[in-house]
Amino acid sequence: MEMxxxxxxxxxxxxxxxxxxDVLGLIALLVGIFAxxxxxxxxxxxxxxxxxxxxxxxSLVGWIxxxxxNVEISLAELEQDNVLKSSALVQFARKISRHWSTxxxxxx
Numbered sequence: 001m002e003m004x005x006x007x008x009x010x011x012x013x014x015x016x017x018x019x020x021x022d023v024l025g026l027i028a029l030l031v032g033i034f035a036x037x038x039x040x041x042x043x044x045x046x047x048x049x050x051x052x053x054x055x056x057x058x059s060l061v062g063w064i065x066x067x068x069x070n071v072e073i074s075l076a077e078l079e080q081d082n083v084l085k086s087s088a089l090v091q092f093a094r095k096i097s098r099h100w101s102t103x104x105x106x107x108x
Contacts, residue, residue, distance in 0.1 A: 009066065009069070009070040010069055010070055011065060011066045011069030011070060014062045014063075014065035014066040014069060015062065015066045017059075017062040017065075018060075018061075018062025018063045019059075019062075020059075021056065021059030021062060022055075022056060022059045024052075025051075025052045025053065025054070025055030025057075025058075025059065026052065026056065028049075028051050028052030028055060029048070029049060029052030029053065029056070030052075031052075032044075032045045032046070032047070032048030032049035032051075032052060033045070033049060
């Protein structure tokens, strides 16, 4: 069965977070650069410029989550990957995954 993804994909929350952080960061950057904010000896332009840059940087987390959440790999491709099945790193990751999943089941 093939899934058809229309529009924004499966990870809408991550996409909305990324877009919101980009918009807020860009607004803060532009206001900090172009607005005359010197009142009573205080300059908030630098604060807005730095916070805008930080918000744009934080939006990268949302973009990464959105992209990785929309990567599709078929079950046939996963089953054909015999090279990684014998890897020590994969076995270690499976051991940790099983440990965490059994631990979370016990808590419920």
